[in-house]
Amino acid sequence: MIEPVHLRIVAALKRHGTLTEAADTLCLSQSALSHQIRHLEKKLGIDIWEKEGRRLRLTRAGDHLLAAAHKILPLLEQSERTLKAYAEGKQGILRIGVECYPCYEWLTGVMGEYLKTAADVEVDIFHQFKFTGIEGLSNRHIDMLITPDRAGHPGLDYEPLFDYELVLLTADSHPLGALSWVEPERLARETLITFPVAPERLDILTRFLWPAAVRPAKHKQIESVEVMLQLVSFDRGVCALPGWLADRVCRDLPLKSVRLGRHGVQRKLYAAFRDEDADIRYLQQFIRLGKRFPFPREVRVSGF
Numbered sequence: 594m595i596e597p598v599h600l601r602i603v604a605a606l607k608r609h610g611t612l613t614e615a616a617d618t619l620c621l622s623q624s625a626l627s628h629q630i631r632h633l634e635k636k637l638g639i640d641i642w643e644k645e646g647r648r649l650r651l652t653r654a655g656d657h658l659l660a661a662a663h664k665i666l667p668l669l670e671q672s673e674r675t676l677k678a679y680a681e682g683k684q685g686i687l688r689i690g691v692e693c694y695p696c697y698e699w700l701t702g703v704m705g706e707y708l709k710t711a712a713d714v715e716v717d718i719f720h721q722f723k724f725t726g727i728e729g730l731s732n733r734h735i736d737m738l739i740t741p742d743r744a745g746h747p748g749l750d751y752e753p754l755f756d757y758e759l760v761l762l763t764a765d766s767h768p769l770g771a772l773s774w775v776e777p778e779r780l781a782r783e784t785l786i787t788f789p790v791a792p793e794r795l796d797i798l799t800r801f802l803w804p805a806a807v808r809p810a811k812h813k814q815i816e817s818v819e820v821m822l823q824l825v826s827f828d829r830g831v832c833a834l835p836g837w838l839a840d841r842v843c844r845d846l847p848l849k850s851v852r853l854g855r856h857g858v859q860r861k862l863y864a865a866f867r868d869e870d871a872d873i874r875y876l877q878q879f880i881r882l883g884k885r886f887p888f889p890r891e892v893r894v895s896g897f
Contacts, residue, residue, distance in 0.1 A: 597669060599633050600662035602626055603641065603651065607659050610648040667733040674715075687875055688717045690735035692726040692742070694788045694818060695835050696862065700739060707882050714875045730867060737876060738865040742794065750871060751863045754883045758836040759796050759858040761851040762843075764828035770849030777805035777854070784830035785809035786821050796860060797833035801853050822846060835860070 605615035616623045634641050641655040651659060674686050691697045697720050708716065719735055726738040727746055743751045761780075763770040769779060780802060787795050792812075802808065813830060815821045825832050826847050834842075839850040864880050871877075 594636055595633065595658070595661075597666070598629060600658065600666055602629055603655060603658045604662045604666065606642060606649055606655075607651060612649065663732060685873070685875065686715045686717065687711075687737065687879060688719065688735045689879075690719045690726050690729050690738045692738060692740040693790075694816075695838050696739045696741070698818065698838055699835075699862070703883055703886050706886055707879055710882065711875055711878060726865070730865060736866060736870060736873075737879070739862065740865055741796070741860050741862055743861070743863050743865075748868050749865055750868055751865050752880050754862045754864055754880070756859065756861050759800075759833050759853060759860055760836045760839050761797075761831055761833055761853055762822075762825050762839055763831050763849050763851060764826055765847035765849055767828055767831070767849065769831065769851055772851055774852035774855050774857075777802050777807040780809050780831065781807050782810050784811040784813055786813050786815055786824055786830040786832040788821075789814040789816050796858060797853070800858050801833075822848070 601619060602615065602621075605618045606612075609615045609618060612623045612626060616626045619626065621629075630641050637654070639654045640652050641658060642649045642651055644650075689700065691700055700718065704716070704718075719729070726735070726740055727744070727749070729735040730738055730749060731746075739754075761769070761775055769775055769783075772779075785797065787797065792798050811830075813824075815824065821832055822842055824830055833853065836850070839848075842848060843850050864883060866876060
């Protein structure tokens with residue numbers, strides 16, 4: 594009774610709010626779209642949407658159908674693409690989500706090695722998405738998540754790839770750059786530059802500054818690694834990066850790497866995936882490779 598087209602229509606209506614935009618997105622006429630929903634409403638005996646001025650609003654039944662669409666449509670899309678890959682002689686599709694910005698730098702270094710050994714696997718990379726990484730796994734938007742954050746989620750496995758240390762980066766001329774390690778209090782007068790993620794997901798805050806009840810003088814968020822390093826190299830602030838990435842950029846840029854605290858801030862990088870996918874050969878192949886090549890052989894930072 595409920596067909597994929599109904600789910601796609603409900604999802605498009607929720608996203609766009611009008612018949613015109615939803616119909617354009619689905620390449621349907623407005624009359625065809627309306628007919629599909631009216632037919633479904635007649636069969637179910639309940640309204641799916643209602644008018645609210647010029648826009649349409651999903652009813653409670655429509656919201657329930659939308660929740661089903663969010664679960665079912667990604668699964669259908671994955672199945673279609675996987676079957677297409679099979680038809681092209683490939684093993685399948687590996688869709689990798691990257692939740693942290695430095696993780697993306699690591700992935701670009703590893704991906705070249707993986708593609709050499711997995712020529713019969715189609716690979717998609719998702720760096721920026723409208724859902725959290727865990728939601729992406731649960732809803733089947735992605736098959737694997739590269740993340741430094743391990744949390745207990747039913748149905749998900751976390752495979753450790755490698756250990757690393759989070760370090761502070763300063764300009765070569767900055768006084769902190771002359772230290773072997775820095776106390777949290779020393780950053781109270783600094784401008785801290787981070788990636789634009791929620792503060793509770795920033796290790797420099799949650800594992801170093803906040804436990805010492807310290808806040809930086811100013812917190813600036815920058816999306817680009819290149820711009821962040823430019824600002825730090827010109828002494829416009831300090832930032833924290835994984836040690837493997839810091840070591841490489843310090844070779845070419847006027848930057849210093851400093852340990853956070855006497856014992857450092859130690860972290861792990863994980864590959865998270867659904868339990869049911871644990872036996873997929875090409876997924877495990879990527880994990881094995883990630884452990885063998887924990888750091889990219891070269892990190893290219895442009896803009897200097």
